[in-house]
Every structure is written in structure tokens, then in C-alpha cells.
Amino acid sequence: MKISTSSLILTGIIVILAASLISVLIFMKNQPIADRGIQPLVEIAPMEPNSEQWGINFPNQWSTFQMTATNNNRTVFGGSVPFSKLEDDPRLVVLFAGMAFSKEYNEDRGHMHSLQDVREIDRVDETTPGTCYSCKxxxxxxxxxxxxxxxxxxxxFYELGEQIEQPIGCANCHEAGTMKLIVTNPALEEAxxxxxxxxxxxxxxxxxxxVCANCHVEYYFAGEGKYLTFPWDKGTNIDQIIAYYNEIGFKxxxxxxxxxxxLxxxxxxxxxxxxxxxxYNAGVACADCHMPYTRDGAAKFSTHNVQSPLLNAQAACGQCHTDVAFATGRVAIIQQQVRETMDAAQDALIDAIDAMKIAAASPNVNAELLNEARQLHRDAQxxxxxxxxxxxxGFHNPSEALRALSKAIDLARQAQLKAIQAVNGSTTLQGQ
Ligand code: HEC
Ligand code: HEC
Ligand code: HEC
Ligand code: HEC
Incomplete structure (x- = not known):
């Protein structure tokens, strides 16, 4: 069969048209939802610290982001009222004795408060390193x-503070221009x-x-330079994190x-x-629950009013769960069970501390056993x-939370027994 030049050209044109249609479709798919077909009004400088500038182009995201400054609701275990965790549970004063968290420890609140809250904390003094600004x-x-x-x-901290005037904002999560989500914290990049x-x-x-792991993570300040570091070299579960801290001897x-x-x-x-x-294993992301899509007239966008999802459960959970009341009912049950187990862990830790104080003050204590008790106390806490x-x-991972707490109870009771043994030579019951 002979193929004519004209049919070759025609096929060529069809292929080119199809390819361009596909690339336009791919391009559109990659566009942020709210801005399809909308030209940005102003150009945002790379890493622009002032969210108000970004807000000119993205008024819905900016106006919902600002709600994190005013929302002030409490849930049973969370919410945005900065209540004192120490007044709520005085056992924490004992558990954190000797460190700054026994002076002030408040419930977290919205992103717009980050700067004000870190500056007002009693724990901050003239020795505080600039590192403390890292997620604020x-x-x-x-x-x-x-x-x-x-x-x-x-x-x-106080010196660096002269150059810091914005709370958390767009530049912590987005690349200007493309609006892509990015890693901005050097410690996350390195980890x-x-x-x-x-x-x-x-x-x-x-x-x-x-993008949330830029800040919502475990970290420590390494060395004299207080270099912000995530303890992830062995992996990110609690056992691996404790093993890492034990290996480097950090306290x-x-x-x-x-x-x-x-620790x-x-x-x-x-x-x-x-x-x-x-x-997580089902592929759900932090933003699915904490930044669900919202509608404003024709516009559909991610709410930037990041808060407890229990305050907008219909939007947060309803996108996947048809029975929202059942889902939030499960949250209440899970949190209550975790709270009860946490109570048992705190009581066990305090018993261990009491026994260890007596052991440490005792003139003929077995130093080796007391040291073993210290290791158990450290890991348990x-x-x-x-x-x-x-x-x-515990809601983010109920089974792992209960596993970690039961480990804490076990290790704390072992620490208590070791302390008793360090003084008495034995923890076994004597026969009649
Ligand atoms: C399946 C839904 C879901 C996912 C996914 C999720 N969370 Fe949550 N998150 C919740 C619920 C429910 C609570 C409990 C809120 C409460 O007690 O009021 C919560 C609480 C929180 C809180 C405390 C809120 C407060 O009111 O004090 C923070 C911070 C948080 N989550 C961050 C994250 C981060 C970061 C991720 C991802 C690593 C994440 N969440 C993933 C549902 C979720
Ligand atoms: C640049 C650091 C940073 C990033 C990135 C960040 N957070 Fe936060 N987040 C904070 C800080 C700091 C607070 C506590 C602010 C306070 O209490 O003043 C906070 C508070 C919260 C709260 C509590 C709000 C309330 O009303 O109690 C939630 C929920 C939360 N963040 C979820 C998220 C989620 C989900 C992500 C990712 C989409 C995220 N955060 C990304 C630093 C960050
Ligand atoms: C704590 C991290 C965080 C901060 C801070 C933040 N965003 Fe976002 N933003 C997100 C996430 C997560 C998404 C969802 C992205 C996705 O689905 O790919 C998003 C999506 C967007 C989108 C795409 C459309 C949409 O709504 O889904 C725009 C536009 C946007 N943000 C603008 C802003 C502006 C403007 C600010 C500052 C006022 C800001 N964001 C602050 C995390 C953040
Ligand atoms: C993006 C989808 C999605 C969102 C949003 C979501 N879930 Fe889920 N949820 C799932 C999937 C998938 C499962 C796995 C079980 C299944 O296949 O039915 C699940 C399971 C659960 C379970 C049982 C799991 C367990 O460990 O006992 C509870 C409880 C639950 N979700 C509560 C919530 C609550 C509360 C919210 C809102 C704060 C929420 N979910 C938001 C998709 C979602």
C-alpha cells in the first residue's frame, strides 16, 4: 500500500495536536486548583516573608490562614485555647522537675500565634539560642x-529576633511563583x-x-553551635530515636x-x-484532615485555617467517611483509652522517681544497680x-501510642524495682 505525502502530513498534524492537547491537560492538572486560568496579580519575591503580599494573589488561602489568629475553641484534649498543661496535670511539674518545662508548658494554638507565643514563654532567657525560632x-x-x-x-535568640517580624507564613511551605510545596527547614533536608x-x-x-515535617517533628540542638538536628539516622520510630539518643549520649x-x-x-x-x-498506610496526608477542601462560591481551595479537625469534622472526615459521627465517636474512645494508659505511665514514672531518690540518698547504695535504674528511668520517660x-x-496512631505507653509503664516499674534492689539487695518476697 502506498502512503501519500498528504496523509503523512495529516497524520503528523493530528499527532502534534494530540500531543499539545495532552500537555495542556497535564499542565492544567498541575495548576493549583484555585488559580486555573487566573493570572497572578503581583509577583512574589522568592522566600517573601510577608504573607500579606502572597495574599493579594491568593485571597482565599490568606483569609483562612488569618483565622488561625482568632479561632479560640477547645476540644476535650486539643483545640486552640493555650491552657496551662501544668495546671491541668500537676504531675508534669514532678516529671519535668529541674528543667524549663516545669515552669511553663502550654497547649499549642494556631499558626498565626507562633511568633508571639515563643516570645512570651518564660522558658526563653538571654542564653536561648536562635535555633528556637526555627519553626516559628x-x-x-x-x-x-x-x-x-x-x-x-x-x-x-534576642539578637536574631531583630530580624524576625513575621509569624509562620506562606514562605514556610510554598515556593513563590510555582506555589509548590517545599522543604524549607535545613534540618529536614539533611535528615x-x-x-x-x-x-x-x-x-x-x-x-x-x-511539608508539615518542617516543624511537627522530634528534634534536638546538636553541639555548642546548637545546630538543629532530627534524630532520624537509625529511623523515625520511637525505639530507633531512643537508640540514637543513647548512642550519642545526648541529654x-x-x-x-x-x-x-x-530526654x-x-x-x-x-x-x-x-x-x-x-x-498513613491508606495514603491519607496531614493536609487531608487539617486542610480539607472548602468552597467559596465557585472557588474550591484548601482551607488554611489549620486546627483540630474535630472543629470541622464534616469537611475534615466527611470527604472519606460517610458516617462522620461514628468516626469522631471513635476519636473520643481512642483518646480516652490513650489518656488512661498515659495516666498509668505517669504514676509509674513518679513511683520510680520516688524510689530512685531514696536510693540515690542512701549511703550504701549499689551504684551499678542505681545506674541501671537511671537508664530505665530515662528510656521510660x-x-x-x-x-x-x-x-x-494518640489518635494519629492509636496502636503505636498504646505500645509506646505500655513500654513506658514496664520500664518505669523496672526502674522502681532496680532502685529498691540497689538499696535492699533484693526485690523478691522473703519466705515465711
Ligand atoms: C485522619 C485525620 C488526621 C490526619 C491524617 C492527621 N491528623 Fe492531626 N489530628 C487529627 C485529630 C482528630 C486530632 C485531635 C484533635 C483534638 O483532640 O481536638 C489531631 C490533632 C493534631 C494536632 C493538635 C491539634 C490541637 O488542637 O491541638 C496537631 C498539631 C496535628 N494533629 C498535626 C498533624 C500532622 C503534622 C499530621 C501529619 C503528620 C496530622 N496531624 C495528620 C486528625 C488527623
Ligand atoms: C514553620 C513551622 C510549621 C509548619 C511548616 C507547620 N506547623 Fe503546625 N504549628 C507550628 C507551631 C509552632 C505551632 C504552635 C503555635 C502556637 O501554639 O503558638 C503549630 C500548631 C499547629 C496546630 C495546632 C493548631 C491549634 O489551633 O491548636 C495544628 C493542628 C498544626 N500546627 C498542624 C499543621 C499541619 C497539618 C501542617 C502541615 C500542613 C503544619 N502544621 C505545618 C509550626 C508549623
Ligand atoms: C503549613 C504549610 C502551609 C502554609 C503556611 C501555607 N500553605 Fe498554602 N498549601 C499548603 C498545603 C498542604 C496545600 C495543598 C497543596 C496540594 O494539595 O498540593 C496548600 C495549597 C495552596 C494553594 C493551592 C490551592 C489550594 O488551595 O489547594 C495556594 C494558592 C496556597 N496554598 C496559597 C497559600 C498562601 C497565600 C499562603 C500564605 C497566606 C499559604 N498558602 C500558606 C500548605 C501551606
Ligand atoms: C482521605 C480519606 C480519609 C480522611 C480525610 C479521613 N479518613 Fe479515617 N480512614 C480512612 C481510611 C482509608 C481508613 C482505613 C479503614 C478503611 O479502609 O475503612 C480510615 C479509618 C479510620 C478509622 C478506623 C481506624 C482505626 O485505626 O481504628 C477511624 C476511627 C477514622 N478513620 C476516623 C477518621 C476521622 C475522625 C477523620 C477526620 C478527622 C478521618 N478518619 C479522616 C480514610 C480517611
Whole structure:
């Protein structure tokens, strides 16, 4: 069969047309939902710290983001009222004795409050490093870029503060221009790299979780320069994190009277959630629950009023669960069970501390056994605090939360018995 030139040209044209149609479709699919076909009004400078500027182009995201400054609702275990965790549960004063968290420890609230809240904390003093600003301000990405992370962390908090005026904002999560979700925190970039991962290859759905890991993670300040570091070299579950801290011999503070080198957990939402939780394994992202799509007339956009999803459960859970009342009912049950187990862990830790104080003060204590008790006390408290400092009262990963707490109870009771043994030589019951 002969193929004419004209039919070849025609086929060529059809192929080119089809290809361009496909690329237009792909392009449109990659466009942020709210802006399809809408030209940006102003050009945003790279890493622009001022969210109001971005807000000119994206009024829906900006107006919902601002709601995090005014929403002020409490849920049973969360919400945005910055109540004192110490007044709520005085056992925490004992568990954090000798460190700053026993002075002030408040419930978290919305992103727009981040800067004000870190500045008002009693725990901040003239020795506080600039590192403490790391997850609080939209000025950070441009400062990290300008100063380099090492100098940023070395600068004292009050001194660095002169260059920081914005709370968390668009620049912490988005690349200007493309509006892509990005990793902005150098510590996250480095921790991922350490595990052989490059976030630039992640899918969009993965980034809807990873972007929160810029801040909602466990971290520590390494060395004299207080370099912000995630303890992820061995992996991100609680066992691996404790093993990492034990290997490098890191401590946050020394517990008074028992002389235990202690660890303080930060807010490991990312680590707990991604540890084989039902939702994570089903492909659900942080943003699915905390930033559900919302409608404003014809526009459909992600609400930037990031808060407890229990305050807008219909939007947050209803997109996947037809029976929202059942889903939130389960949250209440899970949180109550975790709270009860957490109570048992706290009581066990306090019993261990009491026994260890007596042992440490006793003139003929077996020092080796007391040291073993210290290791158990240190690990037990971290297993407990990993869940206590995490902000969902176990909901993000109920089975892992209960596993960590039962580990805490077991280790704390072992610490108590070791302390008794260190004084009495034995913990077994004597026969009649
Ligand atoms: C399946 C839905 C869901 C997913 C996914 C999810 N969360 Fe949550 N989150 C919740 C619920 C429910 C609570 C409990 C809220 C409460 O007690 O009021 C919560 C609580 C929180 C809180 C405390 C809120 C408060 O009111 O104090 C933070 C912070 C948080 N989540 C961050 C994250 C991060 C970061 C991720 C991803 C690593 C994530 N969440 C993934 C549902 C979810
Ligand atoms: C740049 C750091 C940063 C990033 C990125 C970040 N957060 Fe936060 N988040 C914070 C800080 C700091 C607070 C506590 C603010 C306060 O209490 O003043 C907070 C508070 C919250 C709260 C509690 C709000 C309330 O009303 O109690 C939720 C929920 C939350 N974040 C979820 C998320 C989710 C989901 C993501 C990812 C989409 C995310 N955050 C990304 C730093 C961050
Ligand atoms: C804590 C992280 C975070 C901050 C801060 C943040 N965003 Fe977003 N933003 C997200 C996430 C997550 C999405 C969903 C992206 C996706 O689905 O790919 C999103 C989506 C968007 C989109 C795409 C359309 C949509 O609504 O889904 C726009 C536009 C946007 N954000 C604008 C802004 C502006 C403007 C600001 C500052 C006022 C801002 N964002 C602050 C996390 C953030
Ligand atoms: C993006 C979809 C999605 C969203 C949003 C979502 N879920 Fe789920 N949820 C799932 C999937 C998938 C499962 C796995 C079980 C299944 O296949 O039915 C699940 C399971 C559950 C379970 C049982 C799992 C367990 O560990 O016991 C509860 C409870 C639950 N969801 C509550 C909620 C609540 C509360 C919210 C809102 C804060 C929510 N979910 C938001 C998809 C979602």
C-alpha cells in the first residue's frame, strides 16, 4: 500500500495536536486548583516573608490562614485555647522537675500565634539560642538562605529576633511563583538526605504530609553551635530515636536528686503518624484532615485555617467517611483509652522517681544497680513523653501510642524495682 505525502502530513498534524492537547491537560492538572486560568496579580519575591503580599494573589488561602489568629475553641484534649498543661496535670511539674518545662508548658494554638507565643514563654532567657525560632517564622527561609543555618543557630535568640517580624507564613511551605510545596527547614533536608531520600522526587500526596515535617517533628540542638538536628539516622520510630539518643549520649537535662540524664520529646506528630498508622498506610496526608477542601462560591481551595479537625469534622472526615459521627465517636474512645494508659505511665514514672531518690540518698547504695535504674528511668520517660508531647492524644496512631505507653509503664516499674534492689539487695518476697 502506498502512503501519500498528504496523509503523512495529516497524520503528523493530528499527532502534534494530540500531543499539545495532552500537555495542556497535564499542565492544567498541575495548576493549583484555585488559580486555573487566573493570572497572578503581583509577583512574589522568592522566600517573601510577608504573607500579606502572597495574599493579594491568593485571597482565599490568606483569609483562612488569618483565622488561625482568632479561632479560640477547645476540644476535650486539643483545640486552640493555650491552657496551662501544668495546671491541668500537676504531675508534669514532678516529671519535668529541674528543667524549663516545669515552669511553663502550654497547649499549642494556631499558626498565626507562633511568633508571639515563643516570645512570651518564660522558658526563653538571654542564653536561648536562635535555633528556637526555627519553626516559628516566615522570615526563616530567607534568613537561612542569607546567613546560612550555622550562623542562624549560633546567633542568640534576642539578637536574631531583630530580624524576625513575621509569624509562620506562606514562605514556610510554598515556593513563590510555582506555589509548590517545599522543604524549607535545613534540618529536614539533611535528615531526609541521611536516609537516602530526596523530597524533590516525592509525589504531591507525600508532600502534603512532608511539608508539615518542617516543624511537627522530634528534634534536638546538636553541639555548642546548637545546630538543629532530627534524630532520624537509625529511623523515625520511637525505639530507633531512643537508640540514637543513647548512642550519642545526648541529654536535655539532669533530673534532680536521681541524677538521671533525661530526654525531652518535642512534638513528634510526623514520626508517630507515619509509623504504620491506618490512615498513613491508606495514603491519607496531614493536609487531608487539617486542610480539607472548602468552597467559596465557585472557588474550591484548601482551607488554611489549620486546627483540630474535630472543629470541622464534616469537611475534615466527611470527604472519606460517610458516617462522620461514628468516626469522631471513635476519636473520643481512642483518646480516652490513650489518656488512661498515659495516666498509668505517669504514676509509674513518679513511683520510680520516688524510689530512685531514696536510693540515690542512701549511703550504701549499689551504684551499678542505681545506674541501671537511671537508664530505665530515662528510656521510660521518653517513651511516655513521645506520646504525651505529641498533640493528638494518640489518635494519629492509636496502636503505636498504646505500645509506646505500655513500654513506658514496664520500664518505669523496672526502674522502681532496680532502685529498691540497689538499696535492699533484693526485690523478691522473703519466705515465711
Ligand atoms: C485522619 C485525620 C488526621 C490526619 C491524617 C492527621 N491528623 Fe492531626 N489530628 C487529627 C485529630 C482528630 C486530632 C485531635 C484533635 C483534638 O483532640 O481536638 C489531631 C490533632 C493534631 C494536632 C493538635 C491539634 C490541637 O488542637 O491541638 C496537631 C498539631 C496535628 N494533629 C498535626 C498533624 C500532622 C503534622 C499530621 C501529619 C503528620 C496530622 N496531624 C495528620 C486528625 C488527623
Ligand atoms: C514553620 C513551622 C510549621 C509548619 C511548616 C507547620 N506547623 Fe503546625 N504549628 C507550628 C507551631 C509552632 C505551632 C504552635 C503555635 C502556637 O501554639 O503558638 C503549630 C500548631 C499547629 C496546630 C495546632 C493548631 C491549634 O489551633 O491548636 C495544628 C493542628 C498544626 N500546627 C498542624 C499543621 C499541619 C497539618 C501542617 C502541615 C500542613 C503544619 N502544621 C505545618 C509550626 C508549623
Ligand atoms: C503549613 C504549610 C502551609 C502554609 C503556611 C501555607 N500553605 Fe498554602 N498549601 C499548603 C498545603 C498542604 C496545600 C495543598 C497543596 C496540594 O494539595 O498540593 C496548600 C495549597 C495552596 C494553594 C493551592 C490551592 C489550594 O488551595 O489547594 C495556594 C494558592 C496556597 N496554598 C496559597 C497559600 C498562601 C497565600 C499562603 C500564605 C497566606 C499559604 N498558602 C500558606 C500548605 C501551606
Ligand atoms: C482521605 C480519606 C480519609 C480522611 C480525610 C479521613 N479518613 Fe479515617 N480512614 C480512612 C481510611 C482509608 C481508613 C482505613 C479503614 C478503611 O479502609 O475503612 C480510615 C479509618 C479510620 C478509622 C478506623 C481506624 C482505626 O485505626 O481504628 C477511624 C476511627 C477514622 N478513620 C476516623 C477518621 C476521622 C475522625 C477523620 C477526620 C478527622 C478521618 N478518619 C479522616 C480514610 C480517611
Amino acid at each position: 517564622s516566615a522570615n526563616n527561609p530567607s534568613l537561612w538562605d542569607k546567613m546560612g543555618p550555622t550562623d542562624f543557630y549560633k546567633t542568640k 531526609l538526605k541521611e536516609q537516602g531520600k530526596d523530597w524533590r522526587t516525592f509525589t504531591r500526596q507525600e508532600m502534603r504530609t512532608v 536535655d537535662w539532669t533530673y534532680p536528686e536521681t541524677e538521671t540524664p533525661m 525531652k520529646a518535642q512534638h513528634p506528630e510526623y514520626e508517630l503518624y507515619t509509623q504504620n498508622s491506618t490512615h 521518653m517513651y511516655w513523653d513521645f506520646i504525651a508531647a505529641e498533640n493528638s492524644m
